Amino acid sequence: MTVSRRTFLLGTLALAGCSPTPTSSLTLAAGEQGGLYLDFATLLARQLDPNPHVTPRVTAGSLENLSLLRDRQADLGLTLADTATGTDLRALGRVYENYFQLVVRADDPARSVHDLADRPLSLGARGSGASVFGDRLVTEATLGDRVDHLPLAEAAQALADRRIDAFLWSGGVPTPTVSDLDRQVPVRLLPLSDVLPTLRARYGPVYEPVSVPAGVYRAQEEIPTVGVANLLVCRPDLPDAVATTITRTLVERAADLVPTQALGTQFLDVRSLIGTTTIPLHPGAAEAYRDLHG
Incomplete structure (x- = not known):
């Protein structure tokens, strides 16, 4: 039995x-x-x-x-x-x-997610929740098809080597891997607040407005982003x-x-x-x- x-x-x-x-x-x-x-x-x-x-x-x-x-x-x-x-x-x-963090090099000219259109990106590792959000971000911000899905450590190294121009990470702040990257190659976060209204309209209030505190990754002010x-x-x-x-x-x-x-x-x-x-x-x-x- x-x-x-x-x-x-x-x-x-x-x-x-x-x-x-x-x-x-x-x-x-x-x-x-x-x-x-x-x-x-x-x-x-x-x-x-x-x-x-x-x-x-x-x-x-x-x-x-x-x-x-x-x-x-x-x-x-x-x-x-x-x-x-x-x-x-x-x-x-x-x-x-959870904080969605769109990371670029500090010397990158991009100031919004829309500035990354048609540029090489990593939008969340395969199998991660960040990749679900990343796919939605591609659609809402019309980012094109130069998108890969790398694990965090690989994405950080690819950004340092200029093989990609940005990567998406979903986690706490500060994330140690991103902090380590920032000490090697200064980075900053792009705000995601401008895509939040369309994301909420399509997927509901599961996406929330949050801000990464000033001082994280050397930011001089809070960075508005998306939380879940x-x-x-x-x-x-x-x-x-x-x-x-x-x-x-x-x-x-x-x-x-x-x-x-x-x-x-x-x-x-x-x-x-x-x-x-x-x-x-x-x-x-x-x-x-x-x-x-x-």
């Missing part, structure tokens, strides 16, 4: 007579080396261990994470809210605000006890879950954790929020 994972876990808890905190081993589909996803996943795994034991998995980002969840090769995943729209996933929380919620998600069949334990950790260990590169981001704000846009909360997560905050 086949026993479901949920039945096995709950049966084990009942036999052991233990607390609702489950003992299990989970895979968390995270993100690229040097990115906020992987840093956050590593900190969360450390706070949860050993109940449950969570192994962060290096991936290209949101698209790959959703694929791994669908194929049951991961139990948890980090994803941008726009990329997860339309799936049957459940959210454990909105963990931070980053969610910790799972399949609907994740056991309620597991979802509750993870969610309580998000709330109770919030101060220990902030990566160094999260400076300036809206990160693990208890007031916004339940703001998971169109992705409904997992019942176990909803129970945790009710218990903690009524």
Whole structure:
């Protein structure tokens, strides 16, 4: 007889007579080396261990994470809210605000995204949520077809070598890889506020106005750009006890879950954790929020 994972876990808890905190081993589909996803996943795994034991998995980002969840090769995943729209996933929380960063060399004459039309660009790594936004940006800003999709480290090196004129990155600010590039080759961010109205008209309020703080990558003033919620998600069949334990950790260990590169981001704000846009909360997560905050 086949026993479901949920039945096995709950049966084990009942036999052991233990607390609702489950003992299990989970895979968390995270993100690229040097990115906020992987840093956050590593900190969360450390706070949860050993109940449950969570192994962060290096991936290209949101698209790959959703694929791994669908194929049951991961139990948890980090994803941008726009990329997860339309799936049957459940959210454990909105963990931070993601900043789209369009990076050019400081000596580049471009002052807006439209100035990059028909120039060589990298608009998010293949399999990443940034690539979804990048494809939309190509259409809305009429950027042409000289577009590649490089991982962050490769994109940074390609910009330094002048093989591309700009790259798109989605993450916290400052991102260490971009800061390292800025020390090697001065860079700056182009504002994306001028394409935000058309993006919101087409895709809804999932895209939000945010500003990269002055001082990041040596900027003299705030840079208006586009933000999108980053969610910790799972399949609907994740056991309620597991979802509750993870969610309580998000709330109770919030101060220990902030990566160094999260400076300036809206990160693990208890007031916004339940703001998971169109992705409904997992019942176990909803129970945790009710218990903690009524």
